[in-house]
Amino acid sequence: MSAKSKGLSSVGKKLINGLTGLGLVFFVIVHLGGNLTLFSSNPDLFNSYAKKLHDLGFLLYAAEIGLLAVFIFHIVSAISVYMSKRKARAYGYHMKGNAGGASRKSISSVSMIYTGIILMAFIIWHVISLKFGPGIDQGYTTVLKGETARDLHKLVYEYFANPFNVSVYVIVMVLLGFHLRHGFWSAFQSLGANHPKYTPVINTTGYILAIVLAAGFLLIPIWIFINTGGGV
Numbered sequence: 669m670s671a672k673s674k675g676l677s678s679v680g681k682k683l684i685n686g687l688t689g690l691g692l693v694f695f696v697i698v699h700l701g702g703n704l705t706l707f708s709s710n711p712d713l714f715n716s717y718a719k720k721l722h723d724l725g726f727l728l729y730a731a732e733i734g735l736l737a738v739f740i741f742h743i744v745s746a747i748s749v750y751m752s753k754r755k756a757r758a759y760g761y762h763m764k765g766n767a768g769g770a771s772r773k774s775i776s777s778v779s780m781i782y783t784g785i786i787l788m789a790f791i792i793w794h795v796i797s798l799k800f801g802p803g804i805d806q807g808y809t810t811v812l813k814g815e816t817a818r819d820l821h822k823l824v825y826e827y828f829a830n831p832f833n834v835s836v837y838v839i840v841m842v843l844l845g846f847h848l849r850h851g852f853w854s855a856f857q858s859l860g861a862n863h864p865k866y867t868p869v870i871n872t873t874g875y876i877l878a879i880v881l882a883a884g885f886l887l888i889p890i891w892i893f894i895n896t897g898g899g900v
């Protein structure tokens with residue numbers, strides 16, 4: 669009986685992890701879409717995009733609180749699933765002395781927890797540096813359609829003129845690709861979409877998404893570094 673209830677709660681945790689993971693994939697796609705304006709030689713394009721978001725006021729705060737909640741649910745459920753798997757594995761080894769087919773899966777989950785922890789640390793650093801970085805009061809000012817706005821473009825360009833920042837971003841974006849590849853597939857497994865017809869489609873979509881998103885994010889710092897002459 670207790671095994672049954674444990675099983676059910678583990679399915680629930682996986683479901684939360686999968687659904688929040690897919691929500692985060694959606695955020696990452698939208699975020700990359702906005703950031704692609706950084707490739708333009710016109711700084712107003714990126715600054716106007718950022719200003720439009722900031723002008724949403726209360727709606728933006730609500731979206732940010734929602735996003736933070738999704739991140740927290742994703743992280744807590746991921747750690748919880750990971751810990752239950754570790755416990756189950758230790759118990760299985762003890763009882764049977766053999767993990768059987770489970771070992772392949774557990775290697776994937778171990779790599780997911782590590783790439784996940786690195787991504788979490790990255791996002792905290794990223795948000796502190798850019799979102800909560802210097803703004804209008806520190807001289808990062810521009811004028812858009814007669815209105816004063818934060819020159820976020822200047823901040824991002826200065827940030828990626830630094831080879832250390834560019835190197836960290838390139839490495840983390842590759843890890844993001846790995847995390848998304850396995851995570852996308854895993855989310856659909858948790859949602860029960862395990863079917864000979866759909867699984868290959870989900871797998872391929874996961875690969876394409878992971879490559880496109882990692883490459884898109886990775887090219888931005890490299891592009892800016894080259895365009896700023898590569899000096900700090």
Ligand code: HEM
Pocket residue numbers: 696699703718721732787791794795798799800820824837844885886888889
């Ligand atoms: C080259 C890559 C990236 C660039 C240039 C970039 C740029 C930015 C900028 C400029 C902001 C501040 C926006 C503002 O204050 O209005 C921001 C916020 C943020 N970024 Fe990124 N980003 C990149 C990659 C990522 C990745 C890979 C993730 C997540 C996996 C991410 C997650 C976030 C989050 C959560 C915020 C805070 C959003 C908010 O509170 O409104 N970013 N990013």
